[in-house]
Amino acid sequence: MLVLIIRTTILYLVIVVALRLMGKRQISELQPSELVTTLLISNIVSLPIENTDIPLLAGILPILLIICFEVFLSFFSLKSRGFRKLVTGSPVVVIREGKIVQQELKTLRMTVEDLMEELRLKDIFKLEDVYYAIVETNGQMSVLPRYCVTPVNNKDMQLQGSDDSPDIVLVSDGKMLYHNMQEIGVSSDFILEKAGASNCRVEDIFLLTCDDHRNIKLVKKEQVK
Incomplete structure (x- = not known):
């Protein structure tokens, strides 16, 4: 049983890394070659998990080889319009x-x-x-x-205004997201100040968002009854 758990964990990590190399896409957005790659990987990885007599390397090597094929296809698709049309088709x-x-x-x-x-x-x-x-x-x-x-927009109505930045999540489930804080240039003191103004601690915040104009939205955690 321990061997099965270890083999499954290793294969899982290999697949996560492999799919990460393919980039972020939803299933509905996959190109034909990417869909084939995903289906092949799912079939190959099931064999070493179901049959422990199959060497683990026999499952990992084909996965890496398929990912290499996909990376090469993507590379040549970028370099050649004709090859890209052959692989992905045309609108x-x-x-x-x-x-x-x-x-x-x-x-x-x-x-x-x-x-x-x-x-x-x-x-x-x-x-x-x-x-x-x-x-x-x-x-x-x-x-x-x-x-x-076509819906009427501000340009059609000749309305003056400025572009608004999206809300950035600064606190999620009681934890500060330092990367996001750095992105819009706010410090921990800013978070503590906003938490204090709402009579709560950072740990009590379910969600806190902020935009470039320092407009915030704070949602407290619901009290467990």
């Missing part, structure tokens, strides 16, 4: 100037129901509201709505 326009490109739907083996579902996921419920729709190489759909249904 496909399925709605052009408001008209469905039926031939492209057939090429993608995509039904009208699939198309309408993707549009609804983009909060578009009427086909006539779409000017362009493009299926990207990762399978996601990008939609350009017609001008008449």
Whole structure:
């Protein structure tokens, strides 16, 4: 049993490192080669775990080899447009100037129901509201709505203002996040001051966020009854 635990732990760490080298993507955002890599790794790693007679190295080496293939594919894709097109494909326009490109739907083996579902996921419920729709190489759909249904923004209304920075988490579950504090230039004294102003300790803070203008939002931990 101890051997199985050790083997599983080692393989788990190898997979974490391997996937970290591939970069951060959700399953729905994987390119075909990345999806194949993920599936192969999941199958290979199960063999040494299920059968302890298989040497651990026999599971680790194929994983490292597959990751090397993926890294090389990514490298050559960056260097060669033709190779990138061969490996990942090209975006496909399925709605052009408001008209469905039926031939492209057939090429993608995509039904009208699939198309309408993707549009609804983009909060578009009427086909006539779409000017362009493009299926990207990762399978996601990008939609350009017609001008008449495009939401009005501040630029359209000629409103003056400035860009706001996102809120940065400075305290999470009672712990200061020093890297984030350094990023926006605040010290521990700033956190302690805000905690004191809210009559609580840092340990009592569930969440504290701050932006570049020093606007904060503090949420205290709920009392356990």
